[in-house]
Amino acid sequence: MLSSLAVIFASSFMIALSGALMPGPLLTVTISESSRRGASAGPLMMLGHGLLELVLVVALLSGMAPFFEQDGVFIVIALFGGGILLWMAVSMLRSLPTLRLDLDVHTEKTQNLVMAGIMFSLANPYWTIWWASIGLGYIIHSFKFGIPGVLAFFTGHILADLLWYSLISFAIARGKRFFSDGFYRGLIGTCASLLVVFACYFLYSGLEKLV
Secondary structure: OOHHHHHHHHHEEEEEEEEHHHHOOHHHHHHHHHHHHOOOOHHHHHHHHHHHHHHHHHHOOOOOOOHOOOHHHHHHHHHHHHHHHHHHEEEEEEEHHOOOOOOOOOOOOOOOOOHHHHHHHHHOHHHHHHHHHHHHHHHHHHHHHHHHHHHHHHHHHHHHHHHHHHHHHHHHHHOOOOOOOHHHHHHHHHHHHHHHHHHHHHHHHHHHHHO
C-alpha cells in the first residue's frame, strides 16, 4: 500500500512539474509580480491555484465515486489521458531547440495574488484540458487506493507547482539568473521523456481493461 502511494505521489509530482515548467499565463504573471513584490509572489499565486484545484478534486469526488469505478469510464479516460500525455511529450521535445525561459516580462500590476492564481488558471484552456483528461484519469487511478491515494496524487501535484513557482519567484526577487536556457531545456527534455513513460502506462492500462 505504502509503495503504491509513493509511486502515485512521485509520478503525480513529475507530471505536474512537466506542466508547470512550460510557459503560460500563470507563469508570465508570476514572473512579472515577483519583480515587483519579491519571492512571496509565487507561493501566493500557487495558493490560489491550489485552492481552485482542491475545490475541483473535491467536487469530482463528491457523489461521483460510483461513476469513477466503472470499467468503461476508466478505459475512456485512460486512453484519452494517455494520448494527451503523449501529445504533450512530443510537443515539448519538438520545442526544445528554440525554448527559453524569459525572465524579463512585465504585465499590469495585480492587486490580489491569491485571486490572480485562481483567475489565470481558469483563463488557461490548457488547464481545463489537462484536468478533463490527465487529471481525471489520475484521480480515477488513485481512487483505487481510497482517500489516501487521492491525497498522495494531490499532494504530489500541488508540491510540484509550488516548488517551481517558488524557485522562479526567488530567482526574480534576487535579480539573478539561476536558470540558464541550457538547464531549462535539459529539465524540459527530462520531463518530456518521463511523460512518454507515463503515457505508455496510461495507454497500457486502458487497453488492458479493454481486452
